[in-house]
Amino acid sequence: MRFSHQREVIKEILYATNSHPTADWVFSKVRMSIPSISLGTVYRNLKQLDYLGVIKTIYDGPITRYDWNNEPHDHFKCKKCGALVDVALSDSSIKENIKDKFNFKVDDVEITLIGTCNKHLKINK
Amino acid sequence: MRFSHQREVIKEILYATNSHPTADWVFSKVRMSIPSISLGTVYRNLKQLDYLGVIKTIYDGPITRYDWNNEPHDHFKCKKCGALVDVALSDSSIKENIKDKFNFKVDDVEITLIGTCNKHLKINK
DNA sequence: ATATTAATAGTAATAATTCCTATTACTATT
């Protein structure tokens, strides 16, 4: 795969946010520095970056998002505001336990916590 | 909400399969008994059945599927054939453990196992 | 039985994503 300025910019934009943006959001951002870029190029490169393991595609219900954080981690989804936040299950043995419970060959365990984020709580812990 | 023959048939079709069908699959099935039904009716009723808690909408990557099994359970996704299979994490304390680990108010823990299903193994356990 | 009005069929509209093709621009080789 040869060098592409567009792909570099898309990658930089993703790595500069924790907000798990959609393709459209990335598109509007890249346009600021490359006004001529097309949405197809954004989609194509996001797919390639995912294929390269540089980013990770995440499916937030029916919404497709992109995450620079390609380390194994999980997500917390807020029912109220829709925010999707990275979380780390400190005890990774949880996943190993789950893996062992099945006859299937389990490579990965994806966990999403659903709830309400601190923003909506009157009193924080 | 008043009675609708269409909704009843949609419900029966869902309850007769374990395959987590898409709206389109349901549409093609209902057509066999109600040829005049429209796709919009299928979508509307699937949404209502979900709202009533009679079925559950599940997001399998970018694909929206419907599941009659509204009991808490999780899924196994096969990388090879794309099959999505219901699984029960027998030890429900796993989820409680996870809930306790976070400051957020966690209502639910969704777990998806990713791997290869038995169909593709030369020798089964 | 009839009136009321929610639900439907059929179609148009929207949104997200992929596909297609002529043009552009990397890169290896002179």
Next chain:
DNA sequence: AATAGTAATAGGAATTATTACTATTAATAT
């Protein structure tokens, strides 16, 4: 440095999934 080969892009058309709109149909209360 110029050129040839070809991968990547821009722009737009096409596709797919889903929702919205509206005239008609049918469930239910009276």
